Amino acid sequence: MKRRTVLSMEQALSLPYATLRFAQLGWRVIRIESTPAGDGLPGDPNRYIGARVLDDDRHSYFIAPNAGKEAIALNLKAPQGQALLRKLLVALDVDIFCCNTVPRRYAQLGIDYDTLAAAKPDLIWAGISAMGPDYPNAPGYDPVIQAMAGFMELTGPGDGPPTLSGVPLVDLKAGDEVYANVMLALAERAESGRGMRIDVSMLQAAASWLITTLPLIDFDCRPDEITRCGNEHRKFIPTNVYPTADGFIYLAIGSDVQWKRLTEIGKFAALGTPARATNAGRHQERESIHREMAAVTRRHGCDELAADFSRATIPHTRINDIPAVREMEAIARKLTVTRLPGGRQVRMQPLAVDLPGAARELPFPPKYGEHSRAVLREAGCGEEEIARLAADGIIA
16 A cells, blocks of 8 residues: 655644644654745744753654654745756656645745645645634634633633633644644545545634534523533533542532432532422532532541442542653553663654554654755755755755
């Protein structure tokens, strides 16, 4: 089977995350970065975020999303660079081209779908932007889109300010949409032989997740149903974080049967009244239920409560910090890894889904422009031509 090849003009997180998923499948991913412009550090700004890991352009924040890739630096502001890009598409038999720059730059850089599809008609083209091509000037940054899409309005305590998620949800959602829609495009291309254009709007992708809130507006919902509620669940009572004698525990009651099992535990028996037998009844007494739950849980340790809830088959968990998550048996054996040139292993996040043949160890992320000359040679460029392109600032 032909190995898929992806050319990706990428930076930041949303698109590098998408193409990482391709690299994990064993596909070839070549990231394109700009040549030095003299007004800042070259290439992807994320190269320089976090602790310095290996050298000046591979810092800690850059490592995990870019393992297993190659890197070239190409000046797409110049017609010569744009022609070189089209040559690479054909010579390397590229399957997918991706970008995450603002749409107004597509034509300026010669990366618009029509231009690239004219060079390679079966090309699958995928772009991530803040709000899609109808809003060509809007920059896309995860926190801004979290605010714009209402995520911040839904996150945090009810009596506190709008709050960002601790995970860049919009970046990752947009990356997953590229991944999913490229798979759809490949399936359709296998039948039709035609490529496809995929435009991922970060705002639209984020808003597609408002499935438990946005539709409620047309059902004349109360304002408190579509705003912040801290760690509570808006519909299922009791679902919340509760204090214990030695920390906190999260409990999620998702049905009346689970509530009955909870109140059959001796220490919680007093909470079980006829009025609370249904979730609708518990809604009427939600504040008092949360107070009474907390009064019980704070008298007992996490381990004791967890044992009670496990015997009753009630969903619950300690509140794990990130080091604890990494050590969980279900996660620790699924982690992906990369290795520094000296051999030191770096543990990274697990695969999203276990798939046959997916790579759990990926090569260390490339230096800026590390593969420019090798990729050009592969595309048929001679040494004199490569030297001239470098001297003219078309590659770096």
